[in-house]
Amino acid sequence: MKNPSRVTAFAAIVTAFLLIPGHATSQGLGLDVAPAKFEVSIPAGTTYNVPITVHNSSGDTTHVQASMVDFGVDPSGNYQFQKVGSRTHSLLRWGSIRPREFDLPANSSQQVQLTISVPNVSGLSGEYAGIVFFQTRPIRRAGTGMAFSARVASKIYETIPDTLKIEGAIAKMASSKTGSGQNYRIVFNNTGNTHVYLRGQVQVQKGGSVVDRIAMPDEMLVERGGTRTVSIGGKKLPAGTYQAIATIDYGGKTQTGGAIEFTVP
């Protein structure tokens, strides 16, 4: 008879082999970044260091590349990323990161230092912004259709002290009939020098009585100098003439408002 301990050991190895590889794994791509957003206020002519921690939460070693970009948010709320220095209020034209790329073993962290040196020039005011991206390098394999990469942003805002202006206004409003009801389109312009978050509502009146009230989505981001188009659907209205009144709270001292009169045929 064979040694029972050897048989047991062999069975354990076979069981482990069947359980571990090839079937399911919690691996994949996993990247943690802190801070994901950082706001700082430093005067012109000073340097500030921002430590950013990147953690690989996947089960495999990954290669991480850090890159700096300018960004904007289009009227629909989608990000647009551009080369550093391409936007008027680019922050990271004054920035540098170290290290720019590194291998990160599973479940380990790397601290990356972002240094911002704001030049000592007159005329700087308001807010400057940029993003540092941390991205896993995709592994391209022969014969593979699609490879994936995870990219996590660390967004940085810097304001020149005592120069902030929070201002904004509704620039345009329109209403149109749709298949399911009435659509309202409100265009907000950020006329200040910092990013703002919007919340608001549209109230629809007929002869002084409120017939519909629609809340806008919360926390809509509008970057410095940006525009946001808010499109919201209201209920179906019978034929007649109505007034739509939009109010938006953008974090300023007062709210901004706009009104239009429209006719439903």
Next chain:
Amino acid sequence: MKKLLAIAALLSLALPALPSSAATVAKTVTVKWNTQAVATLTMTTNYSAAGAQLLTAPSILANLNTGGGACTAAGSGSETASDVDFGNVSPDSGTFYTDCMYKNAVNAQVVTSSTNWQLAAQVTVGSVPADSQLCALPNGFASFPTAAASLPVAQTARGAAPSIVSVASCPAGDVAINGTSATLANETNAFSSASPANVGHDLELVLKPLAAASGGSPTQVTVTYTLTAN
């Protein structure tokens, strides 16, 4: 002299009272901190019901739209972490579109303390040929971009590949995965590691009739999923 003694006696009586009156002076300390947002993005392909990476053969459904195209039901037979491989596909040689839907293609899991964030996907290396299209079809919610407060892992509920007969755009609620960034989630909720946001989707490859063959060099693209705190 008597007067002086009386004053001294009064003062000695008054002195013990001084510490108690000094104790009423309040001093304040300002305690400040600035909690920074943290963000985690974890991605798995060919994902399981638990959201884990599967390395087994995927399930690919075909909708040939009555044409003679072909998809390979099990892709390349097994899968590799962070890849989606449709294997061999053939267009129709006549006028019909060929749709191959890779079930449970990608799950992007987000854990963040930010209450205002966005997740987007974009082809960053290579390009989808003009005679083909990739559409992401949401799993567990109706349409992209999601703003749901709860996003548990959800595998596909589709029993058949939807018919898509265009390479110009994807159906309403789906998004095209190409060189333009597509927003998958626009959230105003934080998600903890105990209850993360799972933005999962199927991927449908649409081939135009007579789509050009890539031959021995398969078409490859890299899709980057970007998490940005607003």
